Amino acid sequence: MNDTSRPSLLTRLAAQDRAPVDFVLDGKPARALRGDTVLTAVLTHAGRLRETEFSGAPRAGFCMMGACQDCWMRLEDGTRLRACSTFIAPGMRLLSYAHKEDSHG
Amino acid sequence: MAEVHPVIVGAGPAGIRAAQALVAAGLRPIVLDEAQRAGGQIYRQPPPGFHRSGRDLYGFEHRKAAHLHGTMRALLSAIDYRPGSMVWNCEDGILDVLRDGKNETVNYTHLILATGATDRVLPFPGWTLPGVYTLGGAQVALKYQGCGVGRRVAFMGTGPLLYLVAYQYAKAGAEVAAVLDTSNTTDRLAAVPGMMRAPGLAAKGLYTMGWLRLHGIPLYSGVRPDHVIGYDRVSGVVCRQGDGTDGKQLRIACDALAYGLGLRAETQLAAVAGCRFDYHERDRAWLPERDKAGRASVAGVYLAGDGAGIAGADAAELAGERAALALLEDLGMRVDTARATALQRKLERQEQVRNTLERAFPFPADWAASLDDDVVLCRCEEITVGTLRASAEVDGAREINRIKALTRVGMGRCQGRMCGAAAAEVLARASGVALPQVGWLRTQPPIKPIPVHLFSGDAPDEAGMTLAARGRR
Amino acid sequence: MEIIDTEAAIIGGGIVGASAALFLRRRGVPVVLLEAAACGAKASGVNYGGVRRQGRPLAQMPLTQRAHALWGDLPGLIGTDGEYQRSGHLKLAYTEADLAELERYRASTRGYGMGLQMLDRAALDSRFAWLGNNVVGGSFCPDDGHANPRLVSPAFAQAARRAGACVREQVSVDSAIHDGTRFVLRAGDALEVRARVLLNCAGAWANRFAAAFGEPVPETSIHPLMMVTEPLPRFMTASLGVQGGGIYARQVERGNCVIGGGRGVSASPDFARPGRAQIGTLLEKTADLLPTLRGAHIIRFWSGVEGSMPDHNPVLGPSRTTPGLFHAFGFSGAGFQIGPAAGEILADLAATGRTEIPIDAFRIDRYAAEAHAAAASTVLGHGHPLEST
Numbered sequence: 001m002n003d004t005s006r007p008s009l010l011t012r013l014a015a016q017d018r019a020p021v022d023f024v025l026d027g028k029p030a031r032a033l034r035g036d037t038v039l040t041a042v043l044t045h046a047g048r049l050r051e052t053e054f055s056g057a058p059r060a061g062f063c064m065m066g067a068c069q070d071c072w073m074r075l076e077d078g079t080r081l082r083a084c085s086t087f088i089a090p091g092m093r094l095l096s097y098a099h100k101e102d103s104h105g
Numbered sequence: 106m107a108e109v110h111p112v113i114v115g116a117g118p119a120g121i122r123a124a125q126a127l128v129a130a131g132l133r134p135i136v137l138d139e140a141q142r143a144g145g146q147i148y149r150q151p152p153p154g155f156h157r158s159g160r161d162l163y164g165f166e167h168r169k170a171a172h173l174h175g176t177m178r179a180l181l182s183a184i185d186y187r188p189g190s191m192v193w194n195c196e197d198g199i200l201d202v203l204r205d206g207k208n209e210t211v212n213y214t215h216l217i218l219a220t221g222a223t224d225r226v227l228p229f230p231g232w233t234l235p236g237v238y239t240l241g242g243a244q245v246a247l248k249y250q251g252c253g254v255g256r257r258v259a260f261m262g263t264g265p266l267l268y269l270v271a272y273q274y275a276k277a278g279a280e281v282a283a284v285l286d287t288s289n290t291t292d293r294l295a296a297v298p299g300m301m302r303a304p305g306l307a308a309k310g311l312y313t314m315g316w317l318r319l320h321g322i323p324l325y326s327g328v329r330p331d332h333v334i335g336y337d338r339v340s341g342v343v344c345r346q347g348d349g350t351d352g353k354q355l356r357i358a359c360d361a362l363a364y365g366l367g368l369r370a371e372t373q374l375a376a377v378a379g380c381r382f383d384y385h386e387r388d389r390a391w392l393p394e395r396d397k398a399g400r401a402s403v404a405g406v407y408l409a410g411d412g413a414g415i416a417g418a419d420a421a422e423l424a425g426e427r428a429a430l431a432l433l434e435d436l437g438m439r440v441d442t443a444r445a446t447a448l449q450r451k452l453e454r455q456e457q458v459r460n461t462l463e464r465a466f467p468f469p470a471d472w473a474a475s476l477d478d479d480v481v482l483c484r485c486e487e488i489t490v491g492t493l494r495a496s497a498e499v500d501g502a503r504e505i506n507r508i509k510a511l512t513r514v515g516m517g518r519c520q521g522r523m524c525g526a527a528a529a530e531v532l533a534r535a536s537g538v539a540l541p542q543v544g545w546l547r548t549q550p551p552i553k554p555i556p557v558h559l560f561s562g563d564a565p566d567e568a569g570m571t572l573a574a575r576g577r578r
Numbered sequence: 579m580e581i582i583d584t585e586a587a588i589i590g591g592g593i594v595g596a597s598a599a600l601f602l603r604r605r606g607v608p609v610v611l612l613e614a615a616a617c618g619a620k621a622s623g624v625n626y627g628g629v630r631r632q633g634r635p636l637a638q639m640p641l642t643q644r645a646h647a648l649w650g651d652l653p654g655l656i657g658t659d660g661e662y663q664r665s666g667h668l669k670l671a672y673t674e675a676d677l678a679e680l681e682r683y684r685a686s687t688r689g690y691g692m693g694l695q696m697l698d699r700a701a702l703d704s705r706f707a708w709l710g711n712n713v714v715g716g717s718f719c720p721d722d723g724h725a726n727p728r729l730v731s732p733a734f735a736q737a738a739r740r741a742g743a744c745v746r747e748q749v750s751v752d753s754a755i756h757d758g759t760r761f762v763l764r765a766g767d768a769l770e771v772r773a774r775v776l777l778n779c780a781g782a783w784a785n786r787f788a789a790a791f792g793e794p795v796p797e798t799s800i801h802p803l804m805m806v807t808e809p810l811p812r813f814m815t816a817s818l819g820v821q822g823g824g825i826y827a828r829q830v831e832r833g834n835c836v837i838g839g840g841r842g843v844s845a846s847p848d849f850a851r852p853g854r855a856q857i858g859t860l861l862e863k864t865a866d867l868l869p870t871l872r873g874a875h876i877i878r879f880w881s882g883v884e885g886s887m888p889d890h891n892p893v894l895g896p897s898r899t900t901p902g903l904f905h906a907f908g909f910s911g912a913g914f915q916i917g918p919a920a921g922e923i924l925a926d927l928a929a930t931g932r933t934e935i936p937i938d939a940f941r942i943d944r945y946a947a948e949a950h951a952a953a954a955s956t957v958l959g960h961g962h963p964l965e966s967t
Contacts, residue, residue, distance in 0.1 A: 062239060
């Protein structure tokens with residue numbers, strides 16, 4: 001289940017004077033700032049980036065530097081991207097929950 | 106002279122100083138970096154549009170950062186700088202590079218690998234929950250995105266980075282719940298004589314610790330994590346302080362946990378380039394062989410910085426320059442041998458500092474043995490510690506590639522980066538052998554995931570990329 | 579020096595040697611198996627994992643049928659299912675000529691129980707809509723499938739151990755001779771094994787032992803290029819191959835797609851690595867054949883060392899020079915499915931001197947010039963190497 005209604009994981013502490021970027025997360029509109037990575041954009045709204053293929057457990061990244069590969073997300077059209085190293089773009093339509101075909105138990 | 110095509114992989118402190126030395130000798134290296142802006146991790150620059158001072162970003166290191174970034178800027182016209190370039194393969198003088206969704210090949214006659222490091226971690230119950238990040242990751246969130254990984258963050262692990270990131274968070278206005286050090290005060294006291302040789306580092310360490318204490322942030326030593334509290338995200342962490350299970354229990358309320366146990370070298374390209382590796386006891390890791398100047402076992406390949414063995418940002422700058430000088434020496438060009446010798450001497454002193462830091466903040470080797478069977482070891486594939494132990498016992502697997510084949514540990518997207526060290530520790534314990542005997546995970550290309558469409562001309566259109574699509578294009 | 583006296587000694591702990599050990603133990607024959615590295619870690623452990631009858635030459639039909647029956651009770655044989663599934667194997671044609679070739683193959687193998695079904699483009703659209711545009715049809719074998727070689731091959735050795743075989747790993751046989759009374763194998767100064775019969779199951783390294791007994795063969799090493807994707811939503815409902823070769827693909831239960839095609843390069847006599855020369859081609863072929871995978875990521879390339887014979891049939895059968903010596907090697911990239919049957923045949927030969935399965939086409943002395951030409955012409959139709967196991 002998606003949890004975009006849950007409080008965010010990340011907290012903005014600095015450099016918030018940047019232009020807004022509107023995107024869509026799990027079908028709901030959201031706003032990030034220009035220069036945010038997808039990870040920042042999502043986790044300043046919600047508490048997960050994805051659910052694992054095997055147990056369905058929620059994940060929200062780990063290393064923030066493109067090594068752990070735990071922050072892969074997908075767009076509604078199926079495109080896959082690494083959230084910590086991809087910048088949020090206007091109109092991006094992101095999904096944080098597992099596609100029902102994803103789970104392999 | 107035959108055509109010389111030097112290529113540097115990595116634009117952190119090692120790569121930048123290497124580029125600088127090559128340019129000074131009249132060469133024009135290609136500099137490939139995965140990031141969009143130079144600086145590596147410790148001197149990472151925020152994306153364009155962020156207006157933050159050097160002091161805010163880099164604290165004590167802001168002058169070094171400014172100097173390094175300034176150097177890189179000044180080099181731009183003299184180098185072929187290609188940011189956003191992920192090198193995923195290296196074979197016989199050719200690099201395969203993913204850039205803008207397409208593959209580029211880059212030929213080299215000489216290769217300087219300055220590929221840096223990531224945090225070294227061990228698993229514990231709940232470490233995969235949203236809200237748990239590495240210390241480096243927590244630092245990147247703050248430095249690169251102006252975000253804290255939580256509102257109330259606990260910091261755990263050991264090493265200078267532990268105190269530094271906690272300090273940076275507190276200074277940035279985050280609530281720091283606690284700093285939980287796995288090392289003991291006795292470890293740190295034992296390191297005091299060694300720290301005399303690195304007074305600047307020692308002073309910074311004492312300063313940050315003192316500052317944290319002064320601001321009412323509890324510091325604990327001799328800590329082991331018990332588990333993270335939380336169902337689908339962090340709401341606290343439980344630790345034990347002191348030896349064994351009778352140690353005092355600490356219950357820290359927090360909504361994020363940043364942890365790490367030092368760093369681990371990103372050695373994949375060196376491995377794929379065919380470099381010989383050997384085991385280093387202090388690092389508890391297999392690292393590419395290099396001579397004092399940074400030459401690898403493969404002719405024309407040079408190694409500099411944390412990517413060949415953790416030594417810190419200052420050592421990386423020295424090693425980058427020294428490796429470049431080695432490259433120039435090998436070309437038969439005139440090199441300032443006094444400078445080369447001086448660099449080597451400084452690097453040797455850095456080695457001593459490293460030994461001291463390891464003594465002060467030792468890797469908690471007992472941690473692996475005390476893990477419960479149901480703790481997730483490989484986070485990509487969700488394989489537990491118990492599965493690995495069972496395979497070691499039932500299948501008699503004593504070698505890490507065998508364990509990987511049988512249990513899937515290390516078969517995930519991260520290719521063993523996050524679980525490799527832990528898997529080796531657990532396997533060694535389970536088999537009753539010394540750590541070097543279990544070997545190291547064999548590296549193959551791609552050293553990071555690459556998309557299937559990489560060689561198919563343009564990036565795929567929407568229909569082609571739809572994983573849910575059941576129809577033809 | 580440790581000396582072991584036994585009935586049967588086996589060089590090589592891949593799926594062939596290990597299954598031979600298991601079957602010998604089932605016959606109550608004392609067995610010592612010597613493996614240079616770890617059992618099932620070479621070609622037997624890093625191959626594609628295809629468990630397939632379709633596409634094999636006629637000469638292999640009895641062998642592959644027998645193997646199919648053995649695979650039918652894998653848990654009974656080795657105590658684990660090794661992720662074996664009968665997903666069906668779909669061999670695709672890119673041209674009408676290739677499709678005709680598949681038809682010919684189907685006709686010529688009728689009677690061997692493969693139940694091959696010819697599918698035209700419309701049938702592919704209906705049953706396998708996830709295939710790319712450029713295939714015109716295919717031949718579907720419903721009960722062929724695939725398994726995880728990393729689990730299955732070591733499991734044969736473990737089963738042999740449990741059945742009482744003496745299995746020694748990290749033991750490299752330096753010399754193998756017959757001293758007039760029995761076979762004597764030496765591994766350095768540490769170990770000597772004496773046996774009445776000897777099975778040469780040393781894979782890509784077997785020719786050395788064949789030559790030592792005066793019957794060298796033109797065995798070469800091939801290095802199939804392999805790759806695997808990240809875990810993905812399941813969509814491949816059959817294991818794939820292509821008439822003429824070039825690519826083969828399957829999707830495992832956990833969602834990773836395992837894909838092979840082309841060649842890697844040798845890194846040493848014992849190891850191979852994926853070579854960049856053919857990586858681009860394999861990725862392009864994958865994107866074309868499986869459009870669903872275009873945005874998916876490859877997380878590993880690898881290769882292996884596989885013994886190959888010029889006519890793509892193994893050497894399987896008794897020595898022509900030395901009674902009591904039996905060979906089984908050179909499976910040419912297609913040894914995984916038939917491996918257990920080869921092991922069973924070896925056990926039969928070693929214990930009784932006979933086997934019911936016709937193996938004359940695999941005799942070691944067929945490489946005299948005329949015999950080789952004759953053998954090459956029995957390769958069915960395509961003249962392409964059998965690529966996948």
